[in-house]
Amino acid sequence: MYLRPLIAAAAAAACFCAVAKDGNATADEATTMVKKGIAFIKSNGKDKGYAEISNKAGQFTDRDLYLVVYGLDGTVRAHGANEKMIGKNLIELKDVDGKPFVKERVELAQSKGTFWQDYKFTNPVSKKIEPKSMYCERLEDSAVCGGIYK
Numbered sequence: 001m002y003l004r005p006l007i008a009a010a011a012a013a014a015c016f017c018a019v020a021k022d023g024n025a026t027a028d029e030a031t032t033m034v035k036k037g038i039a040f041i042k043s044n045g046k047d048k049g050y051a052e053i054s055n056k057a058g059q060f061t062d063r064d065l066y067l068v069v070y071g072l073d074g075t076v077r078a079h080g081a082n083e084k085m086i087g088k089n090l091i092e093l094k095d096v097d098g099k100p101f102v103k104e105r106v107e108l109a110q111s112k113g114t115f116w117q118d119y120k121f122t123n124p125v126s127k128k129i130e131p132k133s134m135y136c137e138r139l140e141d142s143a144v145c146g147g148i149y150k
Contacts, residue, residue: 075089119131
């Protein structure tokens with residue numbers, strides 16, 4: 001008798017988790033993934049770290065959340081959603097509103113080290129331009145970032 005409510009509650013909780021995981025990533029998930037990416041780069045080196053971050057099937061891509069690593073000059077060193085961006089200097093790139101978000105990101109990395117940044121970008125899941133918040137942490141001469149769509 002007492003097991004039935006427990007089983008129902010457990011099934012509901014499992015179902016809720018699966019549903020929650022299907023939606024957009026959260027700010028906490030982005031922060032955690034950036035910290036995990038930094039730890040991976042520190043323990044495995046830049047080459048292996050950047051390769052893993054750029055692997056769409058790897059541990060640093062989850063739904064609409066992926067990591068990007070920028071050099072402090074604006075050059076993409078790793079990109080979890082678009083490997084064609086690797087090696088390109090995007091310092092002049094602007095969002096649909098004309099905001100030079102890469103330049104701003106590099107400046108924030110140099111001045112603050114850890115920050116959130118708002119801009120608009122194409123969601124890799126919906127393929128639509130949406131408001132985005134990017135969490136970044138400076139790591140030596142780079143910024144490791146992961147963002148959420150609002």
